[in-house]
Amino acid sequence: MPELSYGEAVNAALHRLMEELPETLVYGEDVALPGGVFGVTRGLRKRYGDRVFDTPISESAILGSAVGAAMFGRRPIVEIMWADFSLVALDQIVNQAANVRYVSGGRLRAPLTIRTQQGNAPGACAQHSQCLEALFLHVPGLRVCMPSTPQDAYDLLVTAVHADDPVLVVENRTLYFGPKEPVTTDGPVRPMGGARTRRTGSDVTLVTWGAMTHRVLAAAEALARDGVEAEVLETPWLNPFDTEAVIESARRTRRLAVVHEANVTGGFGAEVVARVAGAGVALAAPPIRIGAPDVRMPAAPVLAQALIPDAARIIEDVKGLIAGAR
Amino acid sequence: MSERRLADLLAMWRIRAFEEKVRDLRAEGTIVGSVHLCVGQEAVPVGACDALEPHDALFATYRGHGWALARGVPAQALFAELAGRASGVNGGRGGSAYFTAAEYGFHGENSIVGAGAPIACGAALAGRHDGSNRVAVSVFGDGAMNQGAVHEAMNFAAAFCLPVVFVCENNRYSELTPIADMVRNQRLADRAAAYGMPGHRVDGNDVEAVRFHVRDALEAAREGGGPTLLECMTERLVGHYIGDAETYRQPGELERIARREPIARLREGLLADGVPAADLDAVERGARAEMASAAERALAAPLADPATAREHLYA
Numbered sequence: 001m002p003e004l005s006y007g008e009a010v011n012a013a014l015h016r017l018m019e020e021l022p023e024t025l026v027y028g029e030d031v032a033l034p035g036g037v038f039g040v041t042r043g044l045r046k047r048y049g050d051r052v053f054d055t056p057i058s059e060s061a062i063l064g065s066a067v068g069a070a071m072f073g074r075r076p077i078v079e080i081m082w083a084d085f086s087l088v089a090l091d092q093i094v095n096q097a098a099n100v101r102y103v104s105g106g107r108l109r110a111p112l113t114i115r116t117q118q119g120n121a122p123g124a125c126a127q128h129s130q131c132l133e134a135l136f137l138h139v140p141g142l143r144v145c146m147p148s149t150p151q152d153a154y155d156l157l158v159t160a161v162h163a164d165d166p167v168l169v170v171e172n173r174t175l176y177f178g179p180k181e182p183v184t185t186d187g188p189v190r191p192m193g194g195a196r197t198r199r200t201g202s203d204v205t206l207v208t209w210g211a212m213t214h215r216v217l218a219a220a221e222a223l224a225r226d227g228v229e230a231e232v233l234e235t236p237w238l239n240p241f242d243t244e245a246v247i248e249s250a251r252r253t254r255r256l257a258v259v260h261e262a263n264v265t266g267g268f269g270a271e272v273v274a275r276v277a278g279a280g281v282a283l284a285a286p287p288i289r290i291g292a293p294d295v296r297m298p299a300a301p302v303l304a305q306a307l308i309p310d311a312a313r314i315i316e317d318v319k320g321l322i323a324g325a326r
Numbered sequence: 327m328s329e330r331r332l333a334d335l336l337a338m339w340r341i342r343a344f345e346e347k348v349r350d351l352r353a354e355g356t357i358v359g360s361v362h363l364c365v366g367q368e369a370v371p372v373g374a375c376d377a378l379e380p381h382d383a384l385f386a387t388y389r390g391h392g393w394a395l396a397r398g399v400p401a402q403a404l405f406a407e408l409a410g411r412a413s414g415v416n417g418g419r420g421g422s423a424y425f426t427a428a429e430y431g432f433h434g435e436n437s438i439v440g441a442g443a444p445i446a447c448g449a450a451l452a453g454r455h456d457g458s459n460r461v462a463v464s465v466f467g468d469g470a471m472n473q474g475a476v477h478e479a480m481n482f483a484a485a486f487c488l489p490v491v492f493v494c495e496n497n498r499y500s501e502l503t504p505i506a507d508m509v510r511n512q513r514l515a516d517r518a519a520a521y522g523m524p525g526h527r528v529d530g531n532d533v534e535a536v537r538f539h540v541r542d543a544l545e546a547a548r549e550g551g552g553p554t555l556l557e558c559m560t561e562r563l564v565g566h567y568i569g570d571a572e573t574y575r576q577p578g579e580l581e582r583i584a585r586r587e588p589i590a591r592l593r594e595g596l597l598a599d600g601v602p603a604a605d606l607d608a609v610e611r612g613a614r615a616e617m618a619s620a621a622e623r624a625l626a627a628p629l630a631d632p633a634t635a636r637e638h639l640y641a
Contacts (some may be wrong), residue, residue: 015640023455025455026450051455053486055482056478056481056482056485058478058481058482059478060444060474060475060478060479061444061447061475061479061481061482062442063444064441064445064447064448064478065444065445065447065448065451065479065482066448067444067445067448068383068385068433068444068445068446068447068449068450068452068462068533069446069448069449069451069452070448071428071433071445071448071449071452072383072448072449072452072453072460073452073456074448074451074452074454074455074456076448089475091438091441091475092441092444092445092475094439095437095441096436096438096441096445099424101420101638101639101641102422102639103416103419103424103425103426103434104416104420104428104434104638105416105417105419105424105637106637106638107428107429108426108428108433109641111641121389125391127352140639141639141640143640149350162641164641165641167638173405177567220435
């Protein structure tokens with residue numbers, strides 16, 4: 001079992017997919033000869049030739065051609081270098097890719113995988129820091145996942161590319177060069193969906209995804225030292241979303257906090273809370289959402305840090321949730 | 327020679343008769359929603375589709391009824407789609423402006439101006455890897471020439487020498503606004519040079535001219551020559567959509583352009599060649615009878631079943 005960082009796990013998955021699915025193509029800005037700005041696509045061009053290529057800086061052309069190639073039997077894996085850049089070509093994702101299967105009554109399909117990365121890293125400006133998952137989750141027809149570990153970075157991408165629907169795999173660049181972990185690289189293609197219980201607990205359910213998972217786990221460990229046992233449920237697949245797992249956990253702990261890096265208003269945390277409320281789960285305290293406040297993201301690290309939830313803020317908010325219990 | 331021209335006349339009359347029937351059905355409320363007719367522009371799809379192979383991929387716009395018919399999609403299934411019938415080409419999911427019939431090499435209209443151009447590049451790209459030697463044809467209007475996606479697609483196709491034929495139907499109006507007011511250089515075909523591909527302005531009301539240029543472009547694409555831009559000059563004799571008050575038309579404009587429209591022109595040519603008027607009238611009658619009957623049969627079919635409205639979202 002190789003020890004891989006998150007970025008290396010993505011690379012390993014791409015190599016596997018190119019081997020086992022001859023219809024795959026990998027392309028995007030700087031992915032072929034340079035091997036990607038984060039080195040994630042390194043070595044692919046050399047091994048797979050013109051199935052891997054660099055494109056003009058043209059997100060509409062990248063995404064639109066992926067839709068067309070997918071309609072004609074290819075399985076393109078395209079990279080949008082920063083999630084923020086998907087916005088210049090949102091039409092191809094929302095109006096085009098998401099409609100292909102539905103409008104054709106299933107006779108056409110668009111099995112493309114969009115790899116992108118998002119989130120705040122020190123010094124990133126407001127156009128390189130946004131967390132946009134809620135935007136894509138509002139679009140029926142798109143699958144969306146956000147891995148946080150090397151194993152999931154590998155597994156989710158393999159699953160996404162094998163899927164016959166358009167899938168967005170939203171990575172996080174703060175994780176690419178993280179610690180290496182043993183990664184099973186020859187396992188079966190896993191089904192979409194499912195939650196990961198990263199920590200068990202009985203006092204509160206913390207639902208989270210993406211890079212925030214690591215902060216939530218750190219917060220949960222600290223809370224335990226203060227006598228609060230938090231259950232941490234990571235939901236790497238946001239569509240399909242494992243609502244049942246969240247409801248089941250919330251029913252047991254009777255307290256719910258959803259933690260995401262994205263800003264709160266209209267975030268997917270609202271949807272999670274609504275689903276739990278709609279299921280009639282009797283909670284001991286009103287559920288809370290922990291996310292960035294509704295502001296733009298500043299470049300200066302000290303300013304950005306003041307906005308994005310860290311372990312300290314999660315601890316504080318969860319303690320407030322517990323204290324407010326009646 | 328006159329045999330092919332008679333076939334062209336019939337193909338164009340089929341489109342016009344279809345469109346006029348659609349106009350009537352829209353007026354009576356049998357068809358609802360946005361409908362964009364191509365009356366006056368029939369020579370472009372007829373000339374272009376005649377040159378296509380079955381495995382070629384055609385991407386049209388919301389003004390796409392004529393392209394679908396020219397590509398061989400049955401009129402009855404199109405009427406059914408426009409009227410929300412279960413038997414429509416997309417079971418009522420596409421409608422007038424966004425239907426698709428891939429089994430006929432018609433890979434869809436598009437309701438987003440210019441959005442089909444990058445998708446066509448993908449169809450061509452797939453052909454490079456599946457060995458099909460497929461050419462993709464991307465059709466759009468003059469207005470779409472000012473869309474970023476079209477520029478990206480043209481550069482993408484040119485940079486990678488993809489077999490794509492870009493067909494701009496220049497009907498001189500970007501929806502309700504003259505293209506002349508929206509660009510400085512009105513010869514849109516000139517833009518091809520900027521991408522390093524051939525660009526030609528074609529008389530889009532002359533079915534033979536369209537056929538010649540499209541065939542040429544297809545041949546170049548199949549032989550590895552990459553993309554071509556064809557600017558087909560034409561005019562629509564109707565509004566942008568059904569209900570368009572056409573306040574932007576100049577006095578006498580419709581009468582002027584009616585003298586250049588492709589069906590009347592071809593008819594005059596055939597008459598001059600000695601084809602009896604009765605034969606030409608029979609072509610028109612035949613097309614109208616076919617479309618009346620296709621519409622009647624389409625409308626006899628049941629409406630799309632509401633129980634299916636959620637189907638086919640995911641695999």
